[in-house]
Amino acid sequence: MEVIRQDPADFRARGIRARDALRGDLEGADLEKYVEERVLTTTLDKALNWARGNAIFPATFGLACCAIEMMTLVAGHVDIARFGAEAFRGSPRQSDLMIISGRISIKMAPIVRRIYDQMLEPKWAIAMGACSSSMGVFNNYAIVPADKFMPVDVHVPGCPPRPEAVMHGILKLRQMIQDDPAMGWRDRYAARGTEEVVGDPAAFPTAVNVLRPEEADGA
Amino acid sequence: MPDATGLELLAGELRDADPDCVLDTLYFRDKARIAIAPDRARDVLQFLRGKGFTFLASVHGLDYYPEEPRLGVQYELLNMRDVDRITVTLRVPTDAPEVPSVTPDWPTANHQEREIFDMFGVVFTGHPDLRRILMPEDYEGHPQRRDFPVGGEPVLFTHQQAHGVDYTVGVDRIHPGSGTPS
Numbered sequence: 001m002e003v004i005r006q007d008p009a010d011f012r013a014r015g016i017r018a019r020d021a022l023r024g025d026l027e028g029a030d031l032e033k034y035v036e037e038r039v040l041t042t043t044l045d046k047a048l049n050w051a052r053g054n055a056i057f058p059a060t061f062g063l064a065c066c067a068i069e070m071m072t073l074v075a076g077h078v079d080i081a082r083f084g085a086e087a088f089r090g091s092p093r094q095s096d097l098m099i100i101s102g103r104i105s106i107k108m109a110p111i112v113r114r115i116y117d118q119m120l121e122p123k124w125a126i127a128m129g130a131c132s133s134s135m136g137v138f139n140n141y142a143i144v145p146a147d148k149f150m151p152v153d154v155h156v157p158g159c160p161p162r163p164e165a166v167m168h169g170i171l172k173l174r175q176m177i178q179d180d181p182a183m184g185w186r187d188r189y190a191a192r193g194t195e196e197v198v199g200d201p202a203a204f205p206t207a208v209n210v211l212r213p214e215e216a217d218g219a
Numbered sequence: 220m221p222d223a224t225g226l227e228l229l230a231g232e233l234r235d236a237d238p239d240c241v242l243d244t245l246y247f248r249d250k251a252r253i254a255i256a257p258d259r260a261r262d263v264l265q266f267l268r269g270k271g272f273t274f275l276a277s278v279h280g281l282d283y284y285p286e287e288p289r290l291g292v293q294y295e296l297l298n299m300r301d302v303d304r305i306t307v308t309l310r311v312p313t314d315a316p317e318v319p320s321v322t323p324d325w326p327t328a329n330h331q332e333r334e335i336f337d338m339f340g341v342v343f344t345g346h347p348d349l350r351r352i353l354m355p356e357d358y359e360g361h362p363q364r365r366d367f368p369v370g371g372e373p374v375l376f377t378h379q380q381a382h383g384v385d386y387t388v389g390v391d392r393i394h395p396g397s398g399t400p401s
Contacts, residue, residue, distance in 0.1 A: 107355045134374050141362045141370030142354070 004037055052096075052122060053177035056085040056170065059095035061115065064102025066129040066160040073170075078163040085170050092118040097173070099166070100146045103131035103138045109149050116150050117196045117209050124177070126169050127152045130159045221303055226251040229305070233266060252306040257292075260309055261319045261345075264294060268324070272296035272305060275325040280335035284365040288312035290341055294321070311341065313364075320346035338363035 020026045021034050062070060073080045080086050089095035092115045104112055116125065125146070130136030132146040133155045146152050153176060156169040196209040204210050221229060223246040230244045230253055240263055243254035255263050264275070274297040281291035294307040311318060320343035322328045332343045333352040340361035343349055351358060360367055373387040 106358075107353075135372050139369075139371035139374065141367070143371065145372060 049178050053174040054084045056083075056097045056124075056174070056177075057087050057089045057095045058085060058097040058099055059092055059115070059119070060088040060090050061092075061098060062101050063104060063108070063112075064129075064131065066101035066131075069160045069163055070099055070101045070128060070166060072163040073166055078167050080167055080170065083167070083170060083174065092116075093120060095119060096123045097170075098123070098125045099128050100125060100132040100152070101128045101160075103136070103143050104146060105142050106144050107142075109144050112146075113149050114196070122177075124153045124173055125150060126154045126156060126166070126173060128156050128158075128166055128169070129161055130157060133157065221251045221305060222246075223251075226253070226305075229253070229267075229270065232270075233263060236266060237262065250304070250306065252308060254308050254310070257309040257311045257318050260292070260294070260307075261321050261324065263307060264296070264321050265324060267296055267305065267307070271298040271300055272303070274299055275321070275327055276304075278321075278328050278331040278335065280339040280341060280363065282339060282363065282365045283310070290316050290339055292318055292335060292341055313340070316341045317344050318342070319344055320349075322346050337361070340364065 017026065017030070017034060021031070026034055062068075072078060074086045074088065085097070092098075096119060098116055098119065100112065116123070127133045127146045131138055131143065133152075135143050135145050136159055154169045154173050156165050158165050161169075196211060197204050197207045198211050198213055201207075201210040201212070226244055226246050229251075230241045233241050233253070233255075237259060240255050240259040241253060242256060245252040245254070253263075276295040276297045279291075279293040279295070281293060283289055283291055288310040290313060291308055291310050293309075296305050296307065297303070298305075309318065316339075318341055320328070320332055322332060322343070323345065329347070330352060332341075332346055333349060335341050336343060336346075336349055337351045337353050338361055350356065354362065362370075375386045378384075379386045
């Protein structure tokens with residue numbers, strides 16, 4: 001995209017031209033030039049990804065000690081609000097990022113996966129800390145890494161990671177969203193169309209998790 | 220604490236009530252311990268409650284591998300009037316790990332006995348609701364037994380790679396010479 005630089009001395013002239021444009025007085029070459037200077041064209045996909053990357057809604061969801069560091073993200077020192085990710089949502093239906101902040105026991109894993117399934121597309125997941133990536137110091141019979149049961153976009157190492165590291169992870173995720181790289185990770189994990197849907201299964205032939213209305217417990 | 224003499228007196232009274240119930244007494248580092256026959260657990264604890272030990276502080280499970288009988292249950296009793304503590308222990312083999320539950324007498328034992336059942340596989344007969352408490356309901360095995368593999372994921376760290384160390388040892392294979400079964 002070509003950027004047209006304006007001489008500051010032109011500001012007054014531009015102001016007058018803008019008034020003319022609003023009145024409909026500009027015509028011909030003047031109108032062409034005015035539009036060229038002020039309208040930015042892009043594709044809808046790019047604009048959508050730009051907006052999505054700058055307005056991430058994480059789920060209010062803490063698992064273990066890493067959650068304490070995750071809470072620090074929204075505090076004044078790191079202030080993730082600068083990047084539009086400060087609105088932690090209380091319902092998976094309203095959030096599009098799950099920060100898996102801590103160890104996941106094999107008893108907890110189905111619940112975490114269900115919350116992930118309840119999130120609507122587009123959705124992303126960050127595995128925060130050593131435990132949810134490689135099981136860390138709790139590497140034993142009771143714990144399972146997040147990769148085993150759900151797709152993870154960004155791994156943030158640390159025990160626990162500093163809030164700056166998580167912020168870096170969110171910025172990396174923003175870059176991934178805005179670049180929309182065809183990395184194929186979702187297909188590798190068979191993670192397309194896994195949202196939980198309530199309704200008649202016949203109406204959702206491609207969906208994986210379809211609950212009949214009587215099965216839905218309002219979760 | 221009952222001192223060594225007090226412990227023997229208590230054990231003597233228990234033997235008078237039931238000649239077979241006390242197997243051993245141990246007074247070690249100011250701590251009194253009575254080893255009892257496993258099927259007398261409820262009676263012994265009720266007897267000690269009558270002696271003033273009215274508070275069951277905790278119930279523990281133990282694995283004495285490779286000694287036999289392997290599994291142990293340990294009751295910590297507290298006499299709150301005299302600030303006395305006494306430990307009651309019993310041992311059961313793994314092929315018949317049955318201990319009478321003390322939950323009807325001491326409601327606090329409910330969850331602790333469930334945890335011992337979950338982690339060590341000790342079956343408490345007479346427990347009102349004996350099922351797993353920490354591990355998933357369909358989990359197989361009792362993970363705190365010493366012959367249970369630690370499990371987990373083998374992780375290859377850089378230092379292991381540099382020194383050619385077998386990084387699966389200790390996770391899905393035992394340490395050579397450690398003596399623990401696989």
